Amino acid sequence: MHRLLVFFLLLGTFISCSKNEEVSSTPVVIPDFIEGVITEFNVTPLDINTPDKGTFLIFTSANNTNYKVDFNAALEPVSNAILIFESDTILTDQSREFANLGKDAIAYYPVAENKISILFNDGRKVTGLFNLNTSFGGVFGEALISQWREPGNPSKPTQKAKDDIINLVQRYSDKDGPGPETAPQYLFVKVSKR
Secondary structure, three states, rough: HHHHHHHHHHHHHHHHHHHHHHHHOOOOOOOOOOEEEHHHHHHOOOOOOOOOOOEEEEEOOOEEEEEEEEEEEEEEEOOOOEEEOOOOOOOOOOEEEEEOOOOOEEEOOOOEEEEEEEOOHHHHEEEEOOOOOOOEEEEHHHHHHOOEEEEEEEEEOHHHHHHHHHHHHHHHOOOOOOOOOOOOOOEEEEEOOO
């Protein structure tokens, strides 16, 4: 009887493991067109004038799914997309710093209404809206962040914070800013299901 019980336990474990393998081998299908609301938008620039890495979370009510979009600055030959902000205004008079993210990172909520589009070279597209529930943040470094805090009301961003973030956002559509070039910041973008 004892051997029979051990046999069934091993058989159950084998069947359970093989079922898990079948589920994980099914590839996740990412739609060619994703449209929704951005809940979090985070960047890690090389400096305030040079975009680098970033990520955002987007919720689509069409299929009730959250997607994560990761993007990295890339040279044009190896890029697969560009990022366009409809407006370069991110912070407003109502924006406030929230949460303790460490000395080098900061995030603000709420932010200005906005629309961003990721346009892929192959025709795919991700479109997301900033709304009252969207946060914008990133890793900017302790020295710069200290200049972004209003004396007497440190959670309120200074005008310098607003201007610096406008400058950074503009660099996605014109990577050298006031310079003579007009090329966008090319990106390598990956979309995954959350």
